[in-house]
Amino acid sequence: MTDEVILQVKDLKTYFHVDEGIVKAVDGVSFNLRKGETLGIVGESGSGKSVTNLSIINMIPNPPGRIAGGEVLFHGADLLKMPVKDLRSIRGNKISMIFQDPMTSLNPFLRISTQMVETIVLHQGLDKKAAKAKAIEMLKLAGIPAPEKRIDQYPHQFSGGMRQRVMIAMGLSCNPEILIADEPTSALDVTIQAQILDLMKDLTARLGTAVILITHSLGVVAGMCDTLCVMYAGRVVERGATGEIFAEPKHPYTQGLIKSVPRLDQAQGDRLRSIRGQPPNVIDLPDCCPFYPRCDKAMDICKRKYPATTEYGNGRAVSCWLYTEAK
Amino acid sequence: MIEKEVLLDVKDLKMHFPIGSKALFGGHQNFIYAVDGVNFQIKKGETLGLVGESGCGKSTTARAVAQLYRPTAGSVVLKGKDLTKLPPRELIAARKNMQMVFQDPYASLNPRMTSGDIIAEPMRIYQKKGLLSMTKKEMDERVEQLMERVGLSRFFRNRYPHEFSGGQRQRIGIARALALRPELVLCDEPVSALDVSIQAQILNLFKDLQEEFGLTYLFIAHDLAVIQYISTRVAVMYLGTVAEISNSAELYKNPLHPYTQALLSAAPIPDPKIEKERKRIILTGDVPSPDKQRPGCPFYDRCWKHMDKCKEHKPRLKEAAPGHEVACFLYHDPD
Numbered sequence: 285m286t287d288e289v290i291l292q293v294k295d296l297k298t299y300f301h302v303d304e305g306i307v308k309a310v311d312g313v314s315f316n317l318r319k320g321e322t323l324g325i326v327g328e329s330g331s332g333k334s335v336t337n338l339s340i341i342n343m344i345p346n347p348p349g350r351i352a353g354g355e356v357l358f359h360g361a362d363l364l365k366m367p368v369k370d371l372r373s374i375r376g377n378k379i380s381m382i383f384q385d386p387m388t389s390l391n392p393f394l395r396i397s398t399q400m401v402e403t404i405v406l407h408q409g410l411d412k413k414a415a416k417a418k419a420i421e422m423l424k425l426a427g428i429p430a431p432e433k434r435i436d437q438y439p440h441q442f443s444g445g446m447r448q449r450v451m452i453a454m455g456l457s458c459n460p461e462i463l464i465a466d467e468p469t470s471a472l473d474v475t476i477q478a479q480i481l482d483l484m485k486d487l488t489a490r491l492g493t494a495v496i497l498i499t500h501s502l503g504v505v506a507g508m509c510d511t512l513c514v515m516y517a518g519r520v521v522e523r524g525a526t527g528e529i530f531a532e533p534k535h536p537y538t539q540g541l542i543k544s545v546p547r548l549d550q551a552q553g554d555r556l557r558s559i560r561g562q563p564p565n566v567i568d569l570p571d572c573c574p575f576y577p578r579c580d581k582a583m584d585i586c587k588r589k590y591p592a593t594t595e596y597g598n599g600r601a602v603s604c605w606l607y608t609e610a611k
Numbered sequence: 612m613i614e615k616e617v618l619l620d621v622k623d624l625k626m627h628f629p630i631g632s633k634a635l636f637g638g639h640q641n642f643i644y645a646v647d648g649v650n651f652q653i654k655k656g657e658t659l660g661l662v663g664e665s666g667c668g669k670s671t672t673a674r675a676v677a678q679l680y681r682p683t684a685g686s687v688v689l690k691g692k693d694l695t696k697l698p699p700r701e702l703i704a705a706r707k708n709m710q711m712v713f714q715d716p717y718a719s720l721n722p723r724m725t726s727g728d729i730i731a732e733p734m735r736i737y738q739k740k741g742l743l744s745m746t747k748k749e750m751d752e753r754v755e756q757l758m759e760r761v762g763l764s765r766f767f768r769n770r771y772p773h774e775f776s777g778g779q780r781q782r783i784g785i786a787r788a789l790a791l792r793p794e795l796v797l798c799d800e801p802v803s804a805l806d807v808s809i810q811a812q813i814l815n816l817f818k819d820l821q822e823e824f825g826l827t828y829l830f831i832a833h834d835l836a837v838i839q840y841i842s843t844r845v846a847v848m849y850l851g852t853v854a855e856i857s858n859s860a861e862l863y864k865n866p867l868h869p870y871t872q873a874l875l876s877a878a879p880i881p882d883p884k885i886e887k888e889r890k891r892i893i894l895t896g897d898v899p900s901p902d903k904q905r906p907g908c909p910f911y912d913r914c915w916k917h918m919d920k921c922k923e924h925k926p927r928l929k930e931a932a933p934g935h936e937v938a939c940f941l942y943h944d945p946d
Contacts, residue, residue, distance in 0.1 A: 328806035443897045473664035473833065475894045478877035482893055500806065503879025507886035527883045544811035545881050546836040548863065555818075556840065558811030562776050 290461055290494060291317040291340070296354035298332075298339045301347065305568040309335040311518040312354075316599065317462065322488070322495040324509030324526065326502060326541075328563055332518040333498045337464050340496075341375050342366075358462075377407040380455040384467035386447035390439040396423075397435045400454050407458045419457060426453035427483055445476035449483065456487060463488060466498045481508060502545050506530060511599060514538050517564050517574035519590075524600030534602040536579045573605065581606060615654040618827050619676070619795055624649040624685035626668075626675045630902070644901045645671040647851035649685075650928060653844075655794070658821065658828040660842030660859065662835060662874075664898055668851040669831045673797045676829065677711055678702060689795065704742055710788040714800035716780035720772040726783050727768030730754045733790045743791070757786040761816060778809035785816065789824070798830045802837060814840060835878045839863055847871045850909035851901055853928055857935040867937040870910050908940070920945055 298310040310332045317323050325333045338344050340356050342363055356363045358379070363371060383389045391399060400419035404410055410418060416435070423431035426449040439447060448468060455463055465484065469477040485508060488495050497508055505512060505526065513523045514535065522535040533539045540559040561578040573579070576586035585591075585605050594607040626646040646668040653659045661669045675682045678694050687694045692705055710733070713719035720729055731754050737743035738750075745753070755765040761782040772780055781801060788796050798817070802810045814837065820826055832838050838845055839859055846856040847868065855868040866872045873892045880886060894913050907922040908914070914921070924945035931942040 328808060445897055473898070474835070474877045475664065475873055476897065477879075478891055478893055479895075481879075482891070501879065502807070502881035503886075506881050506883045507879050507889075530881070530883050541807060542881065544808050546811075546814070546834075546840040547882075548836045548839060548875065548878055548880055549882075549885065550836075550840075556811040556815055558815055559808040560812070562778065562809070563806070 288319045289316045290319050290359060292355070292357040293317075293336075293340065294355040294357070296336065296339055296356065297352040298335050298344055298349060299352045300349045302567070307567050308518050308569055309349075309566065310339060311569075313513075313515075313518075313520050314354075314593075315513050315520065315523055317494050317496065319461070320489075320492050320494055321511060322485075322497060322509045324505040324512045325496065325498045325515060326500065326505050326512065327515035328500060330517075330563060330566065331515040333500075333515055334466055336515070337381070337466060337496060337498060339364075340464070341379055341381070342371055343375075373407070376403055377458045378460055379462045379464065380458065380460040381464040381466065382448075382451045382455045382468050384470050386444065386451045386471075387439065389451065390447060392439050395436050395438055396442075396450055400435070400450075400457060403454065404457055419453070422453040422457045423450065425456075425487060426450070427479075428453070444472055445479060448472065448476075448480050452480070452484060452487065456491060456493065459491060460493060462494045462496065464496045464498075467500070468497070469504065470499070470501070477504075484508075502542065514541070517566050517569065519574065519603065520601075521575070521604065522602045524596070525598070528600060534607060535575075535604050536581050536606075537575050540578075573603075615656065617652050618655045618690060619653040619829070620686075620688040621649060621651050621672075621676060622686045622688070624672065624675055624687065625683045626671050626680055627683045641902065644851050644904055646675060646682075647901075647904065649848070649851070649853055651846050651853065651856060653795070653827055653829060655827055656821070656825050657843040658830050658841055660838035660845040661829065661831045661848060662833065662838045662845060663848035664833065664874075666850075666898055666901065667848040668901070669833075669848055670799050672848070673711070673799050673829060673831055677709060677797055678706070703740060707737060707742060707791050708793050709795045709797065710791060710793040712781075712784050712788045712796060712798045712801045715804055716777050716784055717772075717804075719784055720780055722772050725769050725771055726758070726763070726775070727754050729772070729783055730757055730768075730786045730790055733787060737791060753790065754786075757789055760820075761786045761789075762812075776809075777805055778812060781805065781813055782816070785813075785820070789820070792824070794825075795827045795829070798828055800831050800833070803832060803834065810837070817841060835875060847874065850898060852909060852938065854910065854939070855935075855937045856928065857932075857937075861932070861935055865932075865935075867931055867935065867942060868910075868939050869914050869916050869941075873913075908938075916941060 293315050296310055296313045300307040300309055313336050327333050339351055351364055397416060401412055401415045404415040404418050420431045420435055428434055428449055469480050499505060509526045512526045512529050513520045516537050522538045533542055543557040544559055559578050564574050571590050573586040573590055576582040583605055591603050591605045591608050593601050593603045595601045624646055625648055627642040627644050630641050630643055649672055663669050674680050676687050682695055731750055734750050758765050763782050802813050830841050842859045845859050845862045847854045849870050855871050866875055873894045876892045896913050908926050911917050911921050920940055926938040926940050928936045928938045929943045931937045
């Protein structure tokens, strides 16, 4: 990991216009991604993790979605204002994505070779034969046995773990600078999850790829990520180095989240500390801290205004009135 | 210490599903051997955690115990009665004592019924069959009492499932399971569809209800930490058989079967310091398909400690330490 920032997300806002009102799925998200860094985005369902990442590559379906504000600077160029033609040369090439369910993101009618060769020919300008050789090499790197044979098979002939290996091979085949992995192991069993995470860690380190890893699992984040963004109701409530956040979580939500996960190394008989209540409905959310109804430390001000972000340097930041000077 | 009464005794349970069509004249019928010889006991007031990867037969075991599938072979003895041998009418009566909570809180509640009706339905059914006598008023009171107990306001009784969040729906499912005051509750992945903050609420609710009503759980999950939190005893399943069964504390401290060891080492721990130091056992390959019966150990292909005898003989569950049974030839020889 170096200090060179390759992706800057600044005050990103993505709203969905639905019959009931405006859903602020992402509401002012900011973070930086450095070269070779693995950044984790954690949060519960509906917290805006996936929408943040679809917004980064400008793939929000419009309507109903709309990127209402903010900037996504990739090497200084704003992806949100870029013409679609230029954007296409970045998507899948410099920034690629892998998704949770490899069965729905692979085309069931096409052989793996067709799907992999297409990307490589398009972005790398190789001819078909060279592209296929490259694809076989990537499958081999991803730990697929007999790749020369397997490449001509269809997705249904692969198991779940194998499919995710194919997706990783595909995602890394153009040597991207950033790999966005949206819940890459959530559909997999633990022993297969361990294989896939191990592979991702190894390959991205070797190729120097920066990773944005979206997950709801704190366990996965702890083992994989250098830095972390904790999201709640469309906002990043806390960010910083993974070690620091786990050692000393500042936001009451982060504290609650860490305490509510049962741990293997926990003594039996300890009661889990759950967070009371439900995640908020994000339709027409007022300008308050969205966590205040569930927060044990809620104050009067929390109901009236969203707190400013307090920066601690080194990328560590928290958005909570407990840490804000001017109330 | 007084030995607790054994509430459920499952012996050599087998559930084979026929696949494909049989050729007309004595062709060979293929089977999925989903559950292939499972043994366990649950004592009253205890929780047995069933853990394993997808396709290992956890859910099929629970459904075969509930007699939702009639097992191919084996016995399921609940309070001294073998459910597999009961005629339908007696089975219905016996089932009153055994209820289920399902994984998907969206699919397991009828979208056209109100939450109050959903919770009252088991009582109405047993009422109709003449196995329960309750007045309408008593039933209403019971529904309200159950709703309050699982953490739902009784004013929600006229609402439909879509008006509730995932965690609240799971609470409705739990209230429905408790409506008939069963002793045994079969929980099939009841928290795996929930977010962590809600999962913790529901796990705590399960624990509180157990204490209050003396419930016995068969609790299925694929998350090892969840199983550890909730269980008194744990059975690890692999490819339709039990690989290891023991007290929860003992199993997590001293896993004997290589599969249990790999499973425990693969589960991530939410602590970066520990994760950095940990050495993982990374298993190669996938779980094999349960469409044929193997002569040897089902884990043979993926095991890094396998020996020659593992290929030819199938290990049986045997006690390796008091109360700790394991099906592995590292700890005993083939018969």
